[in-house]
Amino acid sequence: MKYLEILLKTKMPEKNKDLPDQHQTEYRHYIGRKLIIMGFLLFLVIFLTAFIVTLGPLEISVVEVYQILLAKFLPGYFDTAGLQSQIVCNIRLPRIVGGLMAGFGLGICGCVMQAVLKNPLASPFTLGISAGAHFGVAIAAVLGVGVIGGPYLLIGNAFVFSMLCALFIIALSSFKGATSETLILAGIALNYLFSSLSSLLQYFATDEQLRVMVSWGMGDLSAFSWCNFHLILWIFLICTPLLYLKAKDLNIMTIGDENAKSLGIDANRVRMLGMLLASLLTATIVCFTGTIAFIGLVAPHMARMLIGSDHKYLFPAAGIMGALILISADAIGMNIIRPTIIPTGITSSLLGVPFFMYLILKKKRKEFW
Amino acid sequence: MVKLKIKNMSFGYASTPIFEDVSIDIQASELVSIVGPNGAGKSTLLKCINRILTPDSGNLYLDGKNLHEMRRIEVAKNISYVPQSSKRVFSNTVFETVLMGRRPHQGWFSNKEDEDKVWEVLEELEIKDLALTMYDELSGGQQQKVLIARALAQDTGVILLDEPTSNLDIRHQLDVMDITRKLVKERNVAAIMVVHDLNLASRYSDRIIMMRNGKIISVGEPDAVLTCEDIAHVYGVNAEVINCNGGSPYIIPISSIR
Numbered sequence: 001m002k003y004l005e006i007l008l009k010t011k012m013p014e015k016n017k018d019l020p021d022q023h024q025t026e027y028r029h030y031i032g033r034k035l036i037i038m039g040f041l042l043f044l045v046i047f048l049t050a051f052i053v054t055l056g057p058l059e060i061s062v063v064e065v066y067q068i069l070l071a072k073f074l075p076g077y078f079d080t081a082g083l084q085s086q087i088v089c090n091i092r093l094p095r096i097v098g099g100l101m102a103g104f105g106l107g108i109c110g111c112v113m114q115a116v117l118k119n120p121l122a123s124p125f126t127l128g129i130s131a132g133a134h135f136g137v138a139i140a141a142v143l144g145v146g147v148i149g150g151p152y153l154l155i156g157n158a159f160v161f162s163m164l165c166a167l168f169i170i171a172l173s174s175f176k177g178a179t180s181e182t183l184i185l186a187g188i189a190l191n192y193l194f195s196s197l198s199s200l201l202q203y204f205a206t207d208e209q210l211r212v213m214v215s216w217g218m219g220d221l222s223a224f225s226w227c228n229f230h231l232i233l234w235i236f237l238i239c240t241p242l243l244y245l246k247a248k249d250l251n252i253m254t255i256g257d258e259n260a261k262s263l264g265i266d267a268n269r270v271r272m273l274g275m276l277l278a279s280l281l282t283a284t285i286v287c288f289t290g291t292i293a294f295i296g297l298v299a300p301h302m303a304r305m306l307i308g309s310d311h312k313y314l315f316p317a318a319g320i321m322g323a324l325i326l327i328s329a330d331a332i333g334m335n336i337i338r339p340t341i342i343p344t345g346i347t348s349s350l351l352g353v354p355f356f357m358y359l360i361l362k363k364k365r366k367e368f369w
Numbered sequence: 370m371v372k373l374k375i376k377n378m379s380f381g382y383a384s385t386p387i388f389e390d391v392s393i394d395i396q397a398s399e400l401v402s403i404v405g406p407n408g409a410g411k412s413t414l415l416k417c418i419n420r421i422l423t424p425d426s427g428n429l430y431l432d433g434k435n436l437h438e439m440r441r442i443e444v445a446k447n448i449s450y451v452p453q454s455s456k457r458v459f460s461n462t463v464f465e466t467v468l469m470g471r472r473p474h475q476g477w478f479s480n481k482e483d484e485d486k487v488w489e490v491l492e493e494l495e496i497k498d499l500a501l502t503m504y505d506e507l508s509g510g511q512q513q514k515v516l517i518a519r520a521l522a523q524d525t526g527v528i529l530l531d532e533p534t535s536n537l538d539i540r541h542q543l544d545v546m547d548i549t550r551k552l553v554k555e556r557n558v559a560a561i562m563v564v565h566d567l568n569l570a571s572r573y574s575d576r577i578i579m580m581r582n583g584k585i586i587s588v589g590e591p592d593a594v595l596t597c598e599d600i601a602h603v604y605g606v607n608a609e610v611i612n613c614n615g616g617s618p619y620i621i622p623i624s625s626i627r
Contacts, residue, residue, distance in 0.1 A: 021497075023488075023497045023498060023500050023501075024488060026500070026501060027464060027500055027501060030501055114459075115459075118458050119458065120458055120459070248472060248475075249472075251461070251465065251469060252469050252472060254457060254458060254459050254461075255455055255457050255461075255466075255469070256455065256456070256457070258416070258421050258450075258452065259450075259452060259455060261419070261420065261421045261441065262419050262421060262445065262448075262449065262450035262452075263445055263469055263470065263472045263473060263523070264441050264442035264443075264444065264445025264446070264472060264473040265441070265442075265472065266441055304459065308461075308462070308465075309459040309460060309461050309465070310461070310465050
């Protein structure tokens with residue numbers, strides 16, 4: 001009997017190495033499904049981009065749009081009209097590419113913030129970034145005071161004040177005994193503080209100044225152009241890979257600091273780094289787009305429902321999801337009651353909220369919190 | 370061979386000392402239980418050993434090397450920790466949870482080897498069929514097994530267990546203790562376990578450390594430590610201790626001492 005047991009024990013692993021058993025096959029299918037979903041999301045983004053570029057207040061036919069684009073990349077083959085070319089290349093294209101980047105950025109920042117703060121309610125704006133940015137804009141608009149002058153007055157102020165808020169809270173996190181709840185509470189408090197300060201300025205503002213502040217607060221993609229594009233691109237190219245490199249640590253962060261430490265992760269350092277990079281990227285995006293708050297909260301949740309909580313897959317999926325929501329919302333806002341353009345921040349919430357509600361209540365996938 | 374040596378370690382929050390001047394030697398393939406009333410500093414001691422908390426003073430040696438000079442990731446390669454329970458906001462599959470145990474050993478890419486290791490561990494604990502189940506949909510006993518699996522995947526010479534049986538039914542209590550005991554003996558692991566059930570401690574431990582108010586009251590084999598006098602002194606409980614022919618002592622609590 002004893003010999004039989006030993007025989008069985010030694011036989012088992014060999015069999016497993018040659019022939020993956022049922023559970024391992026299931027697991028492979030599970031991973032395969034995730035990859036298929038990712039592929040589908042990617043396809044959807046490309047398809048939508050190609051579709052949205054043909055839409056706009058000025059009627060330009062699909063064929064013409066693609067002629068213009070081909071002419072841009074392969075000069076000399078096609079003749080294109082000047083105005084139409086101008087619209088497609090310098091208005092529509094930067095708007096869409098900017099929207100893709102902003103949406104992707106907000107999606108991944110939301111994903112990182114939810115992981116490092118272990119809280120499903122966290123978003124890129126948890127650290128008071130949007131209120132800080134809004135206050136910066138208010139100062140620029142009402143008092144005309146800015147950190148940088150010239151065309152970047154609003155953007156510069158928004159960036160500086162939003163980073164100020166974020167850095168204050170990140171500094172708080174280095175205090176002994178600061179839990180993620182402390183940080184979230186501090187973020188909410190800062191949000192109130194800066195909102196009141198903005199309201200104070202609003203109270204004294206003229207109609208024209210008020211209009212600048214209000215329209216900025218609604219969130220809009222029209223600020224993107226090829227001249228300011230490189231600013232956001234660089235920050236994006238630096239922050240995204242650095243955050244993605246931490247995908248495994250983000251997984252572990254969600255199970256709590258004690259567990260993380262026992263698995264060799266310096267929880268406080270990962271949290272500070274995550275918040276710093278996410279804030280930097282969010283602040284950069286926000287100073288171009290204004291507050292588009294909804295996407296950063298919702299894109300990670302939607303991605304989580306589709307693909308599970310493993311950040312190796314969740315991180316890119318949240319980004320793609322964010323990009324998808326933002327460019328669709330923008331396209332709808334631009335075209336639904338032409339020629340009036342509804343700000344993107346409004347359409348993204350108006351369309352996204354009911355869909356999100358539906359997903360939460362339906363809760364089909366078990367992956368969701 | 371001394372695997373883990375704790376020397377004159379103290380820890381306190383602000384002005385309240387939690388434990389003081391604790392020294393323990395633990396051998397390889399030895400299962401040591403720490404028992405004592407609530408607030409004796411048992412769990413805090415475990416967390417200090419694992420550097421989840423930093424002790425105020427004292428030294429900690431693992432295979433002769435000072436643990437406080439190691440990087441956290443190096444510590445995690447040598448010491449694993451099984452928490453009492455692991456609440457989570459976002460749910461992971463069992464496979465993902467166990468794979469986290471490989472973190473100290475891997476770089477950015479999780480290679481085939483790590484996944485094979487996880488399968489091996491799941492097989493060993495007979496929970497392979499749960500691989501794709503969500504961790505928080507499992508029963509308490511299964512969750513505890515998964516956390517042990519995670520520690521096994523971590524592949525360390527020392528395992529710390531914080532009340533691994535405290536919310537399990539009797540069947541799962543025995544299962545978890547049997548698994549732990551088997552690991553210690555087969556893999557030559559040193560295990561330190563905080564436990565409330567004196568009878569489980571008595572039955573499964575090689576040695577028992579009894580603590581009260583942050584101090585070690587007695588150390589030794591179960592029948593030397595679990596005496597009526599010590600239990601009365603440490604817990605304030607009158608208990609009957611039954612020693613039946615050379616087996617581990619069996620404790621029946623009778624009444625608290627007023």
